[in-house]
Amino acid sequence: MRSRRGTARIDAAWIGGVRTGEAWIGAAGRGGTPFRCPVCGYLGLDEAPWTEESGASYEICPSCGFEFGVTDVDRGISYEQRRREWIAAGMRWWSRRRPPPGWDPRVQLRELTGEPS
Numbered sequence: 001m002r003s004r005r006g007t008a009r010i011d012a013a014w015i016g017g018v019r020t021g022e023a024w025i026g027a028a029g030r031g032g033t034p035f036r037c038p039v040c041g042y043l044g045l046d047e048a049p050w051t052e053e054s055g056a057s058y059e060i061c062p063s064c065g066f067e068f069g070v071t072d073v074d075r076g077i078s079y080e081q082r083r084r085e086w087i088a089a090g091m092r093w094w095s096r097r098r099p100p101p102g103w104d105p106r107v108q109l110r111e112l113t114g115e116p117s
């Protein structure tokens with residue numbers, strides 16, 4: 001229960017568009033540089049998943065298939081839950097678009113979580 005409560009807190013912060021996301025947004029940077037997916041760590045989103053001004057991006061992560069504003073809000077699936085499912089399913093590239101050359105889900109996941117995979 002403790003970890004679930006932690007997850008909810010993190011997601012709420014993201015939905016608010018502040019705080020918890022700073023590390024990721026900061027890592028990706030602004031102004032043309034890609035944003036990192038908070039679910040799978042993919043550094044290639046066109047927009048911040050959530051911003052204070054405009055809410056969810058409704059962008060679908062091509063790596064894990066998470067749709068910001070839909071998977072989380074409408075379906076109630078947390079980033080952590082989706083991440084676990086994605087890992088359990090073999091960390092497959094989600095999009096029909098080809099993954100970038102040298103794409104390695106383990107590397108992006110490590111960059112996101114800071115944990116060895």
Ligand SMILES: [Zn+2]
Nearest residue numbers: 037040061064
């Ligand atoms: Zn993703």
